[in-house]
Amino acid sequence: MSVTAVASAIALTALPASAQQAPASPDSEAAANTSDTDATGGEIVVTASKRVATTVQDTPISVQALSGADLKERGAIDFADFYRSVPGISVQDEGPGDKRYVIRGINSTGAGTVGLYLDEVVITGENAQDGSGQAPDIKLFDIDRVEVLRGPQGTTFGASSMAGTIRYITAKPKLDEWTGYVQSALRSTRGADLGLQTDGAINIPVVSGVFALRASGFYADLPGYIDNRVQDGANAEKSKAARLQARLQITPDLTLDGMAMYQKVHQDAKNFFNRVDFAGQPLTGARYQQADVARAPYDDESEIYNATLTYVQPFGTITATGSRIVRDTDFNRDASLAAQAYFALPFATTGRSLLNQVKHRKVDSGELRFASDFGGPFQILAGAFFQNENRFYRSSWPTVNAQGVVDSASRLLLDRTVATEIKEKALFGEVSYAFIPSLTLTVGARLFDFDLEQRAVAIVAAGGGKGAGAGPLLTTSDNGLIGRFNLAWKVNEQVNAYVQVAQGYRAGGTNDQTAAQLANVTIPDGYGSDSLWNYEVGLKTALLDRRLYLNGALYYIDWSDIQVTDQATAGTVSFPYTGNGGKASVKGAELTLDARPIHGVQLNAGLNYSLAELREDNPVPSTGRSGDRVPYVPKWTGSAGASYSTVIGNSGLQGTIGADASYQGSMATKFNSSIANYRRLGAYWLVGLRAGVSEGPWSVNLNVTNLFDDNTPINYNEIVPGVYPDGYYINRPRTFSLSGLVRF
Template sequence: MSTQGKFRRAALNSGVASIVLALAAALPTVAQAQDAAAGTATDTEVGTDIVVTALRRDTTVQTTPIAITALTGETLTNAGVTNIADYAKFVPSLRIQDNGPGQRRVSLRGVQASGEATVGVYYDDTPVTGSVGVSSDAAGRTADFTLFDVNRIEVLRGPQGTLYGASSMGGAIRVIFNKPSDEYEGTVEAQAQTTKGGGFGYFVNGMVNVPLVKDVLAARAVLYRRDSDGYIDNTFLNRKNVNDYTATGGRLMLRFTPTSNFTLDGTAAFENTDAVSATWNPAVGEYKSAAQVNLPYTDKSQLYSLTANWDVGFANLTSITSYQHRKSAYAADDSYYIGTYRTAARCASYVNAGGACSADQLSTYYGYIDSLSPAAIYYPGSTKDFTQEVRLSSTGDNAFDWTVGGFFQNRKNDVTSSDARADDATGEIIFPVQLFYRREIFDKLKQVAVFGEGTYHVTPAISLTAGIRYFDYDKTVSGFTDIGWTLIGAPVRPVNTVDSSENGTLLKFNASWQANPDMLFYATASQGFRPGGANQVIGLSADLTPYESDKLWNYEVGGKISLLDRALTVNLAAFQIDWDNMQVSGRTTNGAFSFLSNAGAARIRGLEAEAFIRPAQGLQITLAGNYLDAKLTEDQISDAVVAAGRAGDRIPYIPHFAGSVGAEYRAPVGDSVEFFARADVNYVGSSYSEFRPTNVYRVKMDDYALANLRVGFELPDSDTGVYLFVNNVFDAVAINRASMSSTPNSYAATSAAPRTIGVNLRRHF
């Protein structure tokens, strides 16, 4: 590390330590402030008694016998949260590998791997899926909508297979929007900011709610636009602030209530994103890129849903019909990889079947290689996903609570893998695209499931829960190459189709004891899985083409405790996850194509803790943290593939420790003015990019701490606020993902933005 880097790290640690110590100093005042806090702070204010619907019925966080974190819309607004990467720091064991908009990999409790998603993401009750891409890696491109006018976010930690099905093997995230109401209301919010070493950024958000027919029909409309000039400089192309970003979106919601026991909610949401890759090359310099091509990312996402709720007396019948349509395109620089073929040995192999090239042959061959660069691997594609769920849940206070339902999904992914020429001077991909290679892939997934979960209340304090889900899926993958590139062993190939299908069951068992109104203890054993499929890779042998689903068991104990007349609430969980038949990512021998297979097993042991504290009137403190020991328990070796991992290796990108501390303070400074301040510190431990410590391309991502500060004044009478904020106060270089290969300039990283300063204004009317 450079002297400057060491100084910055020391300053960071010193500054973070000061904030943490200041927050910790407030803890002894809890007991002193108990009497003052009693009766003045609602549980909702400290995030402990929020009503959630994670179990498909109304419960509160503290009476729900699973590990769940709920963040209210007010908390999200006060912390300046706009996307999943912003709120992940508040949730134990939630990890984001952030490659930029639409290219985020989400994991919970260390369950992280290539393939289908390991965390289910829902907007209201609508599941959203990532695009599978050419390597069947939907988990690496999780769909993400800007967060504004949100009621709450529920993060369910641990497998949720029975109620939420496939791809919730690590947990599930539910974003619950505010619904249309019978009141005229609106919100406007604007923000302007500047980033160190970068440019200007802003966003504008607006919401209006209108009752159309009193007590029968209401509408809620949201619009927003976000724009940022970026902060990464491209030294090869001599361009500054290349990672610019623009997103425009909104949604229209209608609520129809023809009778007191029936509600119909319709939602149409869209978001259009135009951005450039935020990846940079640490070997070149902080926030410096050596890419020979400017790497665009475009995403046009649409989400439609129709949800009906009918109270039939003894139960509530719910139907959710949804459709997602996403068109996206992303790119990777292929220039340096192409350059690795510019050798005499490659000429001999390509031109003379191993014999040495003559001077003329070598000159001609080098000219051919040089004519291909600069070039980008360009991936345009689309995702269409239709889902239907119907469920019936008991209502009222019963000795036996139950939910039964059925689920259907029909997902279609189309993606093109192509190599396109770029302009020598600007690095921009030339449009219309000039291709010298193209492969088309079509991925179809159909699955059906039936599920049920029941809870028997043995006594008013003791409850036993059991759940089961039967699933049956079929996956069809087909593809062809119509523009061949023999240099990398990819000739023209006709259409080839492969089918993969599987069925099975998932189980859940839970026991809970409500010792008193302020103490809940529970134990859980639950399963999760994600579908297998088939690879569509050039020249891949038949035994490598299909891969199976992988499954896991989660064994967990937890407790939720409120103390000091609920001035202090602590939630704890300890768990072990046994993960079998893991899907792993491998590469063909020439390094050109990646594929999935099954190999090895893992065990993840962890501890999670959350605390909500109100030591004095107007002051709230939240703490969250986790310890994860995520390791392989078997070598990644099978009859089909020998992958890199060996027993005892850590799962990549999963740190042992992570945690956050937040403090929020309000105090009146006049008859109609309140002072507001919030500070957040988020710590993430070190992790590695590869399994094997002996891997020469294994990159260590150092630990980091990010501190954010926000202060302002609020006018409660007019529901108006003006705030100044600083994100990444100590300007930490916080790398969350890094990788390296044998290709020159392949050491690449993505990170949090440098110090960002701005002003935020909002008003609700």
């Protein structure tokens, strides 16, 4: 075993605007459900600009929306169930709560590159110790719509929205009517037992026209299809969530909204499988098996709170919002082979162990903004934002007993903690001027300031024994100004065109010195921010009396100071850390189509091409050379769907049948094949079918996903090369779901 591999294992343990419309208001978000267009969102109302509520077609940026009704019809319960229908999105996927979102080819080590919001709450993935930037998987219950904003949104949505932003917009309380729904589904996945999913909501006008409550909940028990030595279906997912929302109409002009949400996801094992065991022998028996000898459960628990005050006047809207998210994750990974390789402890006995990573994250954020409605050619958006974040991370390496669990006889082979505090504040604004009613120029900017402090403590040294104690206090800070320029031309009622130049950025971070000390190497204290410029031209059309929506965009992205994995060496030891590289670029095109050629028929399609490449060698060229493609970015992604609805005879029943298909091109997990753990991920198709009947408030739907049971790997385990057998992640096997929905 090479010393380089030993250092890698030690590192593993250390890682853990436009046309003038009505201002955005509390009711503008609820307006989306009145739309006649659900498949690709041609007529869905969105609030992507934070200033106005407009339809997708009238919003002069690349935005796609999926309505809550459409998501229910598809049987979607989380991000994995809908993202393939949005061109330009790919995912570095390791299961629930462990995803890294990629839009328009922007992906690298460091914090997430895609901003994620639940209403006004920032839930973007953190810059974790393992560089993963994972965000929670919000369950899709009582959702009004999902907005996907492609391209940099940094001026309005801040850091880590450098590639785009995904917004989950919940259904809001209604002040004057009792409404609600209950939906339940039976789910059958090949190789798994029968599962159950149910969700529902009730809207209560406590004081009609003045005060209303909306309560909703979600539960899913999805049996697993991967076995391990101690459990069949070990990757079963059990999820539960609840949300309570309130709306108080203080005056006709002043509205207070509140929201509290809880969500928990549990798995007894992650979603990967192996083909050989730890001794290198083929695994036989079940279709998918894990080689782990230690139990490695995963828990992800989130609490989300928000209060938003909206004041609407003829001259504009003032919005004040404050939020908190508290997220706790407990991640485990079998570390038995590493203990055998590095400490000469046999994996089947004294070396049987696991890596335990516990993360606590609390984020408080607030924003105050004004969106004008001056009634003339000049409009403004102005706001101030703050975010305070505290994180605590513990990485320990306990031995486990013969049943694969920690007990009183367990001992620690490593124990470390890292505490991080981040403070960010920003001022942002946009100015729009309509030179003529059909031609509007928008100029936006964001002035930001970012400070981070971090301290690590080595409690137990690698292999056991007392650790070195507290490391140095590491600090990093950054400030700057980013901009956005958008020229929108409403050619006529059917055609809108725009040209946009927008900047995005991502904050830097620190490199843990206590981890480097374990490997006896010297690394920089931290790394700087990276940024990009996106140059884009887009066209949106509503043709054939609005029976055909055809939208497209061409874009070029210039990415500088890209955050990459560097290597520090001391003799034969090579240790990975995060640094700044040179440049990368993305050349891309996207196209979406939504058509209703005849009554009852709906067709949709989407296509994206992204060529994301390094334009300069990384500081350590072996980790990436000019011309290498960016990891986890396929050149081509696409989707297509069709549905037909009609009245069945004279019964009054409405029947619907539909089919959809999605394609993801090949990609790789690293820049080039000379990098350890490089794996090529092949192209694949997924096909789904659905059928349903409805009458009045009730409906019954049958869905089939992954019809042909494709098991092409979509990711590989990031395990120490040469020590662990490959672990494969795949899409969920063929699944049938039968659901019933009742509205009241």
